[in-house]
Amino acid sequence: MADFMLLLHEEPSALEELAPDEIESVIGEYVAWREELGAAGRLTGGKKLRDEGGRWLTSEDGKLRVVDGPFSEAKEVIGGFFMIAAGDYAEAVEISRDCPHLKFGGRIELREVEPTH
Amino acid sequence: MKSTRLKRVARTESQEVRAVADLLFRRRAGQLTATLVRVLGVQHLDLVEDVVQDAFVQALRKWPISGLPENPAGWILAVAKNRAMDLLRRQGRWAEKRDELERSILPEPASAQAPSVYFSEEIEDDELRLIFAMCHPALSVDAQVALTLKTVGGFGTTEIARAFLTGKSTVAQRLVRAKRALRDGLITLEIPGANEMPERLDAVFEVLYLMFNEGYSATTGADLVRADLCNEAIRLAELLAASSQVGGPKSHALAALFLFQAARLPARIARGGDLLPLDAQDRSRWNRHLIRRALEHHRRSAAGNEVSAYHLQAEIASCHTLASRFEDTEWGRILHCYDQLSELDASPVVALNRVVAVAHVRGAEAGLRALYPLKEEESLQSYHALFAVEAELLWRVGRTSEARCAVTAAVALAQSVPVRTYLERRSHDYLEAYK
Numbered sequence: 001m002a003d004f005m006l007l008l009h010e011e012p013s014a015l016e017e018l019a020p021d022e023i024e025s026v027i028g029e030y031v032a033w034r035e036e037l038g039a040a041g042r043l044t045g046g047k048k049l050r051d052e053g054g055r056w057l058t059s060e061d062g063k064l065r066v067v068d069g070p071f072s073e074a075k076e077v078i079g080g081f082f083m084i085a086a087g088d089y090a091e092a093v094e095i096s097r098d099c100p101h102l103k104f105g106g107r108i109e110l111r112e113v114e115p116t117h
Numbered sequence: 118m119k120s121t122r123l124k125r126v127a128r129t130e131s132q133e134v135r136a137v138a139d140l141l142f143r144r145r146a147g148q149l150t151a152t153l154v155r156v157l158g159v160q161h162l163d164l165v166e167d168v169v170q171d172a173f174v175q176a177l178r179k180w181p182i183s184g185l186p187e188n189p190a191g192w193i194l195a196v197a198k199n200r201a202m203d204l205l206r207r208q209g210r211w212a213e214k215r216d217e218l219e220r221s222i223l224p225e226p227a228s229a230q231a232p233s234v235y236f237s238e239e240i241e242d243d244e245l246r247l248i249f250a251m252c253h254p255a256l257s258v259d260a261q262v263a264l265t266l267k268t269v270g271g272f273g274t275t276e277i278a279r280a281f282l283t284g285k286s287t288v289a290q291r292l293v294r295a296k297r298a299l300r301d302g303l304i305t306l307e308i309p310g311a312n313e314m315p316e317r318l319d320a321v322f323e324v325l326y327l328m329f330n331e332g333y334s335a336t337t338g339a340d341l342v343r344a345d346l347c348n349e350a351i352r353l354a355e356l357l358a359a360s361s362q363v364g365g366p367k368s369h370a371l372a373a374l375f376l377f378q379a380a381r382l383p384a385r386i387a388r389g390g391d392l393l394p395l396d397a398q399d400r401s402r403w404n405r406h407l408i409r410r411a412l413e414h415h416r417r418s419a420a421g422n423e424v425s426a427y428h429l430q431a432e433i434a435s436c437h438t439l440a441s442r443f444e445d446t447e448w449g450r451i452l453h454c455y456d457q458l459s460e461l462d463a464s465p466v467v468a469l470n471r472v473v474a475v476a477h478v479r480g481a482e483a484g485l486r487a488l489y490p491l492k493e494e495e496s497l498q499s500y501h502a503l504f505a506v507e508a509e510l511l512w513r514v515g516r517t518s519e520a521r522c523a524v525t526a527a528v529a530l531a532q533s534v535p536v537r538t539y540l541e542r543r544s545h546d547y548l549e550a551y552k
Contacts, residue, residue, distance in 0.1 A: 008182065016174045019273020021345075023177045024142035030181035048183040080182035100181065 003044065003113040004092040006082040006099065010106035012051055012072040029100040037084065042095055045083035079106070083113075142173060143345075145190060146271030149197055151243035154268070156217050157201065159250050159306040162268065162299050164204060172197040244269060245360055246306050248353060252321040253304045260295035261324045263288055270349045280346050281331055308362055321357065322371055322427065325350045329375050333382070334533075347382070351375045358414060370418035370427040376411035377434035380404040391542070392535040396443040408438060429458040448477035465494040472506055481513040501530035505540055512547050520547050 015026065037043035051072040058065045070077045082099070086092035089112065096108055146169055153165040172193050186192040198218065205214050251264040266272040266280075274292065278285040298304060309317040332346030354375055358368040384402040387393050415435055418428055433454045440446040455471035468491055476484025488507055497503045508523035524544040531537035 012178070015177060016170075017273075017275075018174075018177070019276050020142035020146040020169075020173050020271050021276065022273065023173050026177060027180045027185075031185065034184065046182055046184075048179050051178055079178070082182070 001085050001087060002092075002115070004084050004086055004089075004096075005111050005113055006084065006096055006101075007109035007111065008079045008081060008101050008106055009076050009109060010079045010101070011076055012074065012079070014105050026100070026104060029103070033098060033100055034082075037095065042084050042086070043082065044085050046081060048080040049078060051077070051079075076107075143271035145193060146173065147269050148240050148244065149194065150268050150271070151247040152240060153197070153201060154247055154250075154306060155243050156214060157205075159247075159304060160300050160302055162296055166268070168197050168200045168204065171200055241356060241360070242308070244356060245363060246308055248321055248357075249309060249317055250299075250304050250306045252317075252324045254316070254320050255303050256295050256298055257291070258323065258327070260291045261320070262327050263291045264295050265324055265353075266328065266346075266349065267292060269353065272345075272349075276345075280343050314363075318357075318363065318365075318367070322367070325354050325371065325375075326427075328353075329378075333378055344382070347375070347379050351379060355410075355414075358417070366418045366421040366423060367425050367427055369414040369420075370425060370431045373411045373414035373418055374427055374431035374434050376407045376414060377431065377438040380407035380411060380438055386535070390535070392539040394539070395437060395446075400441065403438065411435070411438070424457070426458060426461050429454045429461070433458075446477075448474055452478045465491055465497050466500075468494075469497065469500075469503060469506060472510075476510055476513075481510045484510045485514065499530055501527045501532070501536065501540070503527075504530065505543075508543070508547070517547055 015023075018026065034043055034046070054068070054070055056067045056069050058067075084092060084095055086095055089110070092110055092112070096102075096110055099108060101108055149169050149172070150165055153168060154162060157165055175196050176189070176193060180186070180189075201218060202215075205218070247269050248265060251268055252261045256264065262281075263277055266277050267274070272280075274288050275285050278288045281288070328346050329350035332343045332348075332350065351372065354368065354372040358364045358372045380403050381395075381398065383404060384398040384400065385393055411431075412435075415431060418431060433451050436447045436451045436454075452471070452474040455467065455474050458467050459471060469488075472484050472487045472491065475487045485507075488503075488510065491497055491503065492507075494503075504523045504527035508520045508527060511517075511523060512520035521544065524540060524547060528537055528540045528544060531540055
């Protein structure tokens with residue numbers, strides 16, 4: 001079994017016009033997906049990254065440069081990530097295909113995590 | 118691109134999922150709006166809507182990935198409250214409104230045992246005030262319906278458009294125009310005084326009646342938003358009926374009417390999706406729980422002397438719903454109600470419904486005689502039911518070829534697919550008999 005990370009790319013403003021009831025069903029679908037995977041022991045973690053206040057850090061000639069961003073107005077940001085356990089990429093894809101993130105217009109970057117030695 | 122995403126959030130497949138979360142977002146949005154409108158003022162409805170929407174969008178951003186907080190409703194309230202405070206601070210009205218906001222928006226207790234502040238009588242009063250403001254006679258009836266659904270009901274603009282089969286932009290325009298009237302201070306947020314009450318209540322009843330009928334006349338099971346319209350109309354009618362200040366026999370009559378009708382909804386559609394008329398419905402599928410509630414309202418509606426159009430319609434609905442078999446339907450009583458109803462409301466549609474009762478009591482020939490004057494009615498010329506009723510009566514008296522002509526006209530005029538399918542099936546029956 002290997003660890004895989006699902007990096008959740010999304011457009012932050014994509015769903016903001018939804019009505020409360022529709023928001024409820026979107027959240028409900030994620031909850032159901034997480035619960036199902038969790039019960040099967042396949043979902044091992046997941047965190048939301050804060051939408052506001054991000055910083056880009058670079059170093060120029062040894063001098064730290066800090067710039068605000070990415071902003072929630074951006075075309076696409078990483079909204080957060082899920083961690084899953086799967087035998088190989090094929091199985092990880094199989095597990096990820098039902099992730100509601102895809103249904104609601106986001107992209108998933110699926111990456112295997114190198115084990116620490 | 119955005120619109121395709123919105124469409125993909127169809128609710129048809131998510132019923133099961135909704136039971137998992139069961140957060141009642143729509144109700145919460147309505148209640149939160151009602152409370153914030155009291156604190157911030159009805160002329161700031163736009164602001165209130167932004168605050169409420171923002172709180173739900175923040176939940177949408179966080180909860181799918183990080184999971185639900187321990188107390189989801191409390192979380193939403195806290196976010197909305199903070200946002201409202203920010204706005205008040207910016208407007209320099211913080212000091213003046215602070216206490217009211219603090220007092221009004223208390224976090225919900227985390228434990229289920231503790232009594233919930235959120236469902237207190239005060240919230241219900243907030244909702245009642247908001248209903249009266251949104252159903253103000255100074256606004257157009259269309260706007261009243263849209264505003265009530267949006268603010269009190271927590272429906273989205275897209276949902277309202279879908280429920281009323283109009284464009285989203287049409288609904289949005291109605292809302293914008295109505296909000297201008299609110300900003301201009303024409304409409305106050307209060308439960309009307311005794312002298313104004315009957316007229317203002319009638320405006321509210323009319324809005325709820327439209328809301329219910331719009332949902333009820335939708336016979337496809339596909340779009341749940343329309344069933345939600347019925348449920349919201351029932352909820353608000355019962356809210357009015359339960360209020361000591363507002364409720365009266367007429368509110369109970371309206372609630373009884375809605376509940377008797379809604380009780381039969383599950384049996385109206387056959388397994389294959391076909392529309393079933395009353396005589397073909399499996400009555401064991403009628404909702405007993407709703408019938409019990411209807412009966413209670415029906416009983417209470419009899420207090421006092423007034424016999425309103427809602428009383429008569431509730432009585433008619435009760436005759437249909439309480440008959441254990443179609444053959445047991447008390448058509449005599451139904452006809453008597455239609456006679457009285459025609460005196461209160463001389464509309465051709467009421468007269469057409471009366472024709473059906475006449476035919477059941479006095480026979481199809483008598484029904485046809487009552488129908489003929491209606492064929493001259495301008496407003497019924499594009500109404501499929503006029504021709505469907507005529508076809509049925511003609512068929513019963515053996516004038517089969519005329520029946521076929523009439524049913525063809527009815528099919529051409531039918532607005533919804535299930536109604537058209539049903540009429541086409543009848544047309545086929547007439548044809549078979551003809552052979």
